[in-house]
Amino acid sequence: MTWVSTIYFFLPILCLTLLYGLICRKLWSSRHNLRGPQAASREKYHKQTIKMLAVVVLAFVLCWLPFHIGRILFAQTEIILYDVTQYFNLISMILFYLGASINPILYNVMSQKYRQAVSKILNYGQVWHSRSLTRSEKTSLEENNLGCTSKGNG
Structure with a gap:
């Protein structure tokens, strides 16, 4: 030992x-x-x-x-x-x-620089994920995030 x-x-x-x-x-x-x-x-x-x-x-x-x-x-x-x-x-x-x-x-x-770098990496991942969605998926996702639906909000 x-x-x-x-x-x-x-x-x-x-x-x-x-x-x-x-x-x-x-x-x-x-x-x-x-x-x-x-x-x-x-x-x-x-x-x-x-x-x-x-x-x-x-x-x-x-x-x-x-x-x-x-x-x-x-x-x-x-x-x-x-x-x-x-x-x-x-x-x-x-x-x-x-x-x-x-x-x-x-x-x-x-380290504040470390926190900023991690935040930047995580935000980049979100941007990359949103770029991989189709236009209709992005629109639907954005409307759901705003609490709206595409129908009847006139």
Whole structure:
């Protein structure tokens, strides 16, 4: 269990910390070299990106560490602590599954640009869907959306 946790938890943490750390260092050092009328906004986005990367790494640790601690405890405990490890396992499994979906949630909460991009994608999907309808289907759909029917509204 210790080796599995080392490989599947500590190795990804090391990679995340190293790679995101390099990105953060590059962004942090380049903030002094920003010039031009949009330098202040780019510096703001650099700081926002650094914060987001730190939160993503922290979320990964918080969501996955209990799972791996629970695995080690479960493998090494006696029957007396069985109930405690079962509750710990339940909580860690909830965090485990949350960890699989938390990044988009964090991006949505922390980044206005992300929310705008998602909104744009969703609106594009609606436009694409409406373009694929025939003219009579569009007319019928528009009339239903307005609460009208094509007959008897004269």
